[in-house]
Amino acid sequence: MALTPGEPDQAVPDDAVHDDAVHDDEVHDDGPVSEVLAAATAAARREDASLVPPPALLRRVMDAVRAEPRPSGAPVVLSAVPGARVEVAEAAVLRVVRAAVESAGDVRAGRCRVAAGGGVLRVSVAVTARAGVPLPELADRVRARVAAVAGATLGLPVAAVDVEVEDLT
Amino acid sequence: MRRHQAPLYRLAVRVLDDRQEAEDVVQDVFVTAWRRLPELRDDAAVGGWLYRAATNRCLNRLRDRRALPADAFEQLPDPRPGDQPQRVVEAAAGVHALAAALRGLTPEQRAVWVLRELHERSYAEIAEALGTTPVAVRGRLARARADLAEAMTAWR
Structure with a gap:
């Protein structure tokens, strides 16, 4: 393509994908769709509508789920002093721990286990980390946050935080 | 569920x-x-x-x-039973050709196209599902459509 000398280079191919903005009006902004493709897409939609998962699938999921260990739900004892006993529901403790984990940033908390004994709290947590973040450093940050937040909120020193990175996102 | x-x-x-x-x-x-x-x-x-x-x-x-x-994937059954009305046969053949064309896309393009065109997910939802940006989704969708349209033209 020939440009007039001295003219600023504004030439953009007609079919270029404009990457600079995504407009709200997606339906009309998608550009023309080939007729043949549009017809096949519509046919595929109709075919999908009558495609149902086999009943055995639901059964297999339920079987797998039943085989999973049930969460114990036993309350966590924060203080066993007679007359000043403090118990917190496990679900509440898990909530505190998960929030602490996620406050470290770049990470989402998954499966989580807590155990209180001997006056300390032990935590193990599976996390999904943001891809590209150095994992040892992330694990350290998670540990520090859990120790600080859980320690302050529950009043139990946190003796261990095991971190399992099970996925990246 | x-x-x-x-x-x-x-x-x-x-x-x-x-x-x-x-x-x-x-x-x-x-x-x-x-x-x-x-x-x-x-x-x-x-x-x-x-x-x-x-x-x-x-x-x-x-x-x-x-x-x-x-060639390990070239195993789709012929979806054209003989006793169906012509219209249905044509639609099934179109879907069959579409499936073949989809196999020619990259995994990401295929996912973007299916999420958008068959599941009517928004660009933002698709971007979230793929861990990318709406702008990138837009680019991949355009590319997927162009490639599919070309493959489908050849089929016709």
Whole structure:
């Protein structure tokens, strides 16, 4: 393509994908769709509508789920002093721990286990980390946050935080 | 789960082009979701999480498959039974050609196209499912459409 000398280079191919903005009006902004493709897409939609998962699938999921260990739900004892006993529901403790984990940033908390004994709290947590973040450093940050937040909120020193990175996102 | 399993199954069937593998993916997604129930209480977020989990698993399987010879997938049954009205036969043939054309796309393009065109997900939802940006989704969709249109023209 020939440009007039001295003219600023504004030439953009007609079919270029404009990457600079995504407009709200997606339906009309998608550009023309080939007729043949549009017809096949519509046919595929109709075919999908009558495609149902086999009943055995639901059964297999339920079987797998039943085989999973049930969460114990036993309350966590924060203080066993007679007359000043403090118990917190496990679900509440898990909530505190998960929030602490996620406050470290770049990470989402998954499966989580807590155990209180001997006056300390032990935590193990599976996390999904943001891809590209150095994992040892992330694990350290998670540990520090859990120790600080859980320690302050529950009043139990946190003796261990095991971190399992099970996925990246 | 009953509400979500059909859409996820359809997504996996279209992206993977293999019902058995689609069943495995859906089962895996729901078992994982069950384990994570405590953090999936927010009902509005569940749909997005499920789509993301299913899309990721499909993409992983497609990437694993690349190690296999291409002719390992040329196993679709002929979808044209003889006693159907012409219109239905043509539609089925079109879907068949579309499935073949989809196999020519990259895993990401295939996922983007199916999520947008068959599942009517928004660019933002698709971007979330793929861990990318709406702008990138837009680019991949345009590319997928162009490639599919070209493949379909050849079919006609």
